[in-house]
Amino acid sequence: MPDLITHTKQDESRQGEAYSPFVHEPVTYGKKFYIESYGCAMNFSDSEIVASILNENGFGATKNFEEADLILINTCSIREKAEQTVRHRLQYLRGAKEVNPGALIGVLGCMAERLKSKLLEEEKLVDMVVGPDAYRTLPGLIEEATDGQKAVNVLLSREETYADIAPIRLNSNGINAFVSITRGCNNMCSFCVVPFTRGRERSRDTDSIIRECQDLFDKGYREVTLLGQNVDSYYWNNGQQGAESVTFAQLLERVALISPLLRVRFSTSHPKDITDEVLHTIAKYENICKYIHLPVQSGSTRILQLMNRTYTREWYMAKVDRIKSIIPDCSISSDIIAGFCTETEEDHQDTLSIMEYSGYDYSYMFFYSERPGTLAARRYADDIPENVKKRRLDEIINMQRKLSHESNLKDIGNTVKVLIEGNSKKSDDDWMGRTSQYKVVVFPKAGHALNKGDYAMVTVDDCTGGTLLGRIVG
The missing domain is CATH 3.40.50.12160 (Methylthiotransferase, N-terminal domain)
Incomplete structure (x- = not known):
């Protein structure tokens, strides 16, 4: 995630x-x-x-x-x-x-x-x-x-999912909620501490997830985000003979069927595990958000192998093509690490070019920080000077700013469906909400009897690097 x-x-x-x-x-x-x-x-x-x-x-x-x-x-x-x-x-x-x-x-x-x-x-x-x-x-x-x-x-468990505990929604806006569906991770990415701090992967039982999402909807929530270190590997079977097994695509569908007014998001996907079944399910249901967080980490096949990401540059690009083919209006975001062990300028340029190819709407960008106990800490020297890491990170950030702005410019003139989350940070006279693609939209309240949690059709008239600006229509 x-x-x-x-x-x-x-x-x-x-x-x-x-x-x-x-x-x-x-x-x-x-x-x-x-x-x-x-x-x-x-x-x-x-x-x-x-x-x-x-x-x-x-x-x-x-x-x-x-x-x-x-x-x-x-x-x-x-x-x-x-x-x-x-x-x-x-x-x-x-x-x-x-x-x-x-x-x-x-x-x-x-x-x-x-x-x-x-x-x-x-x-x-x-x-x-x-x-x-x-x-x-x-x-x-x-x-x-x-x-x-x-x-x-600090004992780790192979069974604990807290499925029977109803979370208290801390600092909630009453509209968006997280719902945990898996815990732990089986992907041994060499830079990551999660398998050592959160243990092995396990899935929560399907019925408890549906009950929690239904309860949230009944209480007025209008968006749930299904959470896991790798949601695509969700798989539930209670172990009883003849019992039904539930995949992530099937879980997505069941949550979406609670109500067309309930938006469904998820995070995070591992590129190797997101299937065509998941993509077709997203395309099928209007209320499953057209947004996928697909961490790439690096655009260099050599670095990806050192990271133990189990895919190549070309394979990742083909996955992006597949997403855009099945869900043409899908927004994609990513995680990117600058300055991983032995990274060359050529490797760095590969990262910048895969960003352009993928056209990320957002990215979470960091320079490499060695974590004790990880495979990378044991196997590789953290040999990229910090000033080089920071310079490469700056270039990645600048690339993402360019891509985000270009993406927002494409929305000018379009009418988008926005879930109202609350007042704009800058003015109580404006609403703030998000599109299915997770883009922030700000628009005036005047003349419209809408409330937080309502949907609004908004025509985009302008944009900044990170925000769409529009007006309610219809």
Whole structure:
């Protein structure tokens, strides 16, 4: 999935109140928790699971960490910069314990597994460390930490999917929601820590996914994003004789059939696993968004082999051709790494050219950051100077700006269907929403009785590099 190395403070409610997924009246809790999430969408989804577990055990959410009895940081290990950001934040929060000496600080997620000893013993930044598969044990770990013990559970599981837990939608706009369908990853990309921090791949049972999506729709949500490290490899069979098996394409269809008013997105796809069956299913249903995140990582076949991506440059380009053939209006985005081990200028130019060939609407772009424990760290020297990495990354970013602007210019004059997500950041007089292709559209409210969660037909009159500007028609 896109590795959005960003930091968002998450909260569910005010003053120790939270909303249960099963009742509509506010529930007052005896203790308060505060949670921040970093990294990919899966971490934000996990924080919603953690919130549900804590609610069931007497904790309500708060915006203010200074009044929290429990402070949690859900962490990312995908890049060194992400880990540094979390460390700095933990140091600050540790100092803030002077306001509330009894507060506990815990680290969740990928950094928890990788740096448990350092965080607990060497740096003494936290009171508890909880891995991605151990969130059910939080109540017991909190008790241990309250008694002064260093509470740790970073055991990985081959079965845990949290399928029976109804997530508490943290900081939700009430329109878009994440729904986890797989956990872990079996793709051993040489640069990636995910198989080591999140374990082996497993799929969640289909019925629980459909129930969650139906419940979200009934509560007014109008878009769900199906999440997994590699959603295309979703496969569910309960193991009983004669039981039906469900592929990702079949799951997509079942979610789409909940209602034509419910948009369906997914992230992330591995190029080797996205099938024609999936592409034809997307093309068949108007409410399955015409947007695929298809990470390339590099445009050089030689570098792709070092990355253990299991495809060549030519194979990837053929997959792009296939997507555009079956879904002509499909938007494609990507992940790109600059300066991987041994990367030459020729390899870098291959990346720029495959970007142009694919015509990405968006990309998540980083320079290579060696992660301890990965195959690349064990096998290859991180031999590209940082100034070269940064210069190549700048060129990749400039290429993507050009491609994004060109893509937006093509939409001028078109009328697009937009799901309204809320007010524009710049003005409450304008709505902001997204197209099926995930493009942001801003347009005036005046003269139209529309609300957040409604669909609007908007004619695009202008654009910036990242936003379409239009007006409601019809």
